[in-house]
Amino acid sequence: MSKYCSFRTGGLAQDFFIPDTLNELSEFLKNNQKPILMLGLGSNLLVRDQGFDGVVIKLKHFDQLDIVDDVVHVGAGTTLAKLSRFCESKKLNGAEFLSAIPGNVGGALAMNAGAFGSEIWHFVESVTTINTSGIVFERNALDFDIDYRQVLNKNLDEYFIGATFKFKQAEKQQNIKALLEKRNESQPIGQANCGSVFKNPKGYFAAKLIEDSDLKGFCIGGACVSEKHANFIINQDNASATDIEKLIFHIQQSVKSKFNIVLETEVRLVGDS
Numbered sequence: 001m002s003k004y005c006s007f008r009t010g011g012l013a014q015d016f017f018i019p020d021t022l023n024e025l026s027e028f029l030k031n032n033q034k035p036i037l038m039l040g041l042g043s044n045l046l047v048r049d050q051g052f053d054g055v056v057i058k059l060k061h062f063d064q065l066d067i068v069d070d071v072v073h074v075g076a077g078t079t080l081a082k083l084s085r086f087c088e089s090k091k092l093n094g095a096e097f098l099s100a101i102p103g104n105v106g107g108a109l110a111m112n113a114g115a116f117g118s119e120i121w122h123f124v125e126s127v128t129t130i131n132t133s134g135i136v137f138e139r140n141a142l143d144f145d146i147d148y149r150q151v152l153n154k155n156l157d158e159y160f161i162g163a164t165f166k167f168k169q170a171e172k173q174q175n176i177k178a179l180l181e182k183r184n185e186s187q188p189i190g191q192a193n194c195g196s197v198f199k200n201p202k203g204y205f206a207a208k209l210i211e212d213s214d215l216k217g218f219c220i221g222g223a224c225v226s227e228k229h230a231n232f233i234i235n236q237d238n239a240s241a242t243d244i245e246k247l248i249f250h251i252q253q254s255v256k257s258k259f260n261i262v263l264e265t266e267v268r269l270v271g272d273s
């Protein structure tokens with residue numbers, strides 16, 4: 001999975017499936033018995049070295065993008081960058097922040113991804129999901145418990161296959177280039193990472209707690225706490241997933257013993273340990 005995850009490490013998946021059509025996905029799910037890992041761009045995933053004992057599904061071809069009466073219809077496999085640029089070209093305001101988040105629409109919905117004070121679920125009109133038996137549903141925000149970097153579907157075993165968004169038509173758009181420059185100033189761009197490793201605990205910044213625990217630059221194996229942003233772990237030198245997981249644990253222990261605060265991971269860990 002190292003090829004498919006931005007950490008550039010991780011073990012093997014037993015099976016890997018890229019459906020061409022919704023029909024193909026639905027048929028596959030009807031007959032599938034294995035555990036499923038739905039994969040977006042892999043920007044928030046750490047697959048353990050032992051790999052994933054099931055099927056990874058990538059909705060690469062679910063990348064349709066359309067607009068009808070100012071409502072944007074988009075497939076779960078569309079990148080956030082493409083969605084953001086599309087909205088910019090249609091003079092729709094509010095999707096600019098998405099350009100700063102590496103990911104697909106499906107992964108961003110699953111994470112309630114956000115940046116610069118905006119979160120993706122803010123703009124959702126409806127989502128289309130498919131369950132593990134291959135049945136398709138139209139749902140809205142009320143069907144989910146939506147929180148900071150966390151989304152629970154009240155109907156379990158469903159995956160996002162598409163969404164409709166409503167962005168405002170307004171005069172003032174944020175400048176995407178300026179947002180990206182701002183992001184590049186504070187993040188270790190160009191080094192393999194997964195963005196923020198930990199959620200910010202209420203009232204605190206995870207990065208500040210890690211920095212104040214003197215962990216900037218601290219490494220285990222090939223995994224290091226970024227010098228540029230302490231809430232980022234970088235794969236500096238062929239880190240294994242185990243190196244990264246050990247470093248995550250070490251950071252959690254250090255912050256807990258120094259500040260008595262529990263850091264919860266934002267990155268999703270997958271596979272048997």
Ligand SMILES: Cc1cc2nc3c(=O)[nH]c(=O)nc-3n(C[C@H](O)[C@H](O)[C@H](O)COP(=O)(O)OP(=O)(O)OC[C@H]3O[C@@H](n4cnc5c(N)ncnc54)[C@H](O)[C@@H]3O)c2cc1C
Nearest residue numbers: 040041042043044103104106107108110113114160194195
């Ligand atoms: C440099 C960098 C900067 C980042 N900055 C930000 C930021 O500013 N804000 C932010 O919120 N995040 C940020 N992230 C984290 C990441 O970009 C987001 O969490 C993003 O939404 C992940 O999308 P993805 O498609 O890569 O999902 P993946 O990493 O592939 O998957 C993430 C989770 O979503 C699930 N999932 C994926 N697709 C589906 C689907 N179709 N249906 C159901 N579940 C699905 C996966 O199973 C997994 O549990 C950053 C990451 C990097 C590398």
